[in-house]
Amino acid sequence: MSEMAGFLGLAYLWVKAAHVTFVLFWIAGLFLLPRFYVYHHETAPGSAEDRAWTAREDRVRRIILMPAMLVVWVLGLMLALHIDAFAMGWFHGKLALVIALSAYQGWLSVYGKRLAAGKRPLENKTLRLINELPGIAAALIVVLVIVKPF
Numbered sequence: 001m002s003e004m005a006g007f008l009g010l011a012y013l014w015v016k017a018a019h020v021t022f023v024l025f026w027i028a029g030l031f032l033l034p035r036f037y038v039y040h041h042e043t044a045p046g047s048a049e050d051r052a053w054t055a056r057e058d059r060v061r062r063i064i065l066m067p068a069m070l071v072v073w074v075l076g077l078m079l080a081l082h083i084d085a086f087a088m089g090w091f092h093g094k095l096a097l098v099i100a101l102s103a104y105q106g107w108l109s110v111y112g113k114r115l116a117a118g119k120r121p122l123e124n125k126t127l128r129l130i131n132e133l134p135g136i137a138a139a140l141i142v143v144l145v146i147v148k149p150f
């Protein structure tokens with residue numbers, strides 16, 4: 001069966017290109033925000049610098065992370081319908097990892113609100129460690145979708 005046979009027809013490759021482009025924006029935002037949190041951690045609660053980091057973090061969430069995640073999901077599900085991926089093992093693994101990435105973004109939002117309230121719940125070292133997770137997940141997702149090992 002040709003890849004163009006699904007409901008997207010000839011638009012399939014354009015949709016996939018747009019999907020991967022917004023994946024780049026999403027993953028870039030998931031790397032950037034925890035980095036901001038590490039620097040924010042070092043500011044005194046209530047200081048001008050503290051408020052400046054809170055504003056920067058809010059912009060990353062509203063302008064990059066949320067729109068990019070939504071577009072990645074919508075285009076990804078369109079691609080999944082087009083190639084009928086729901087029955088494929090690699091896609092189940094990929095979906096589990098992207099749900100985990102989306103949950104991680106949810107945690108980042110909650111943590112950002114606590115930072116904005118002047119709290120510093122985690123050690124910087126822990127925050128840097130957590131920051132490695134999206135990179136590992138992204139690498140596994142790319143292997144699953146390109147190699148399709150199962």
Ligand code: HEM
Nearest residue numbers: 020023072073076077079080083085098138141142145146
């Ligand atoms: C959010 C939910 C997501 C869904 C439902 C989804 C679904 C899909 C589907 C069905 C395809 C087409 C596969 C094919 O044509 O063979 C695809 C392509 C791709 N996806 Fe996703 N995806 C999602 C998120 C992501 C994320 C987070 C990444 C990377 C971190 C990613 C990376 C890719 C890549 C690199 C391709 C192109 C693969 C190729 O050309 O063979 N996707 N995605």
